[in-house]
Amino acid sequence: MTARLAEREGFAALVMRLRAEGVTNLDLLTAVEATPRSLFCPSHLSAYAYSGRTLPLECGAFMEGADLAIRVLDALKVKPGQRVLEVGTGSGYTAAIIGRVAERVLTIDRYKTLVTNARARLSELGLRSVVARQADGREGLTGEGTFDRILYTVALPEIPRQRVEQLVSNGIILAPLIEESGKTVMVRLTRIGSRFERQSLFEVPYLPADRGVAKFL
Helix, strand or coil: CCHHHHHHHHHHHHHHHHHHCCCCCHHHHHHHHCCCHHHCCCHHHHHHCCCCCCEECHHHCEECCHHHHHHHHHHHCCCCCCEEEEECCCCCHHHHHHHCCCCEEEEEECCHHHHHHHHHHHHHCCCCCEEEEECCCCCCCCCCCCEEEEEECCEECCCCHHHHHCEEEEEEEEEEEECCCCCEEEEEEEEECCEEEEEEEEECCCCECCCCCCCCC
């Protein structure tokens, strides 16, 4: 089987599973189809690119299963023309998909290695709408203005106040929050004027966020 055929078959199987879970956003699925997931996962694990299996990355990070990655993006509800901040670049896969829908994506990670590798993959796909930068995801970003959507792929005890202040009215923050029970649940905050609507969605396996940028990796 050629790599292109394997990619097509993997995508087709993923779409069937996602539709069974109620994921039918055409813009999102079109972006997923145009983004070869095997490019972002370790080459020796490319056979599992479209599976629900968690795949290891450099710096102790991981790539969530394909089903979870798209469910998260579906919950983020990105629309054309929006500005999106992603905290936790990882492989760059989710940023690449968002970049095919949104106007601009800023994705940040504390590990230089992950950022460098993600930049190379994004460049290979010609995605100029996505900017990858090494930065501390738990601190504010000066000079970046506000965002329509903010996505965390690292777990937090609570959403930093700096991030809330960067969200526009009718904007959405999606973040894995660590509950007192020890479970990590994906939570969606929707800003409506000066108040927020909070929805707990589903459990996720994301790792806790570390403070600061990595000095050696």
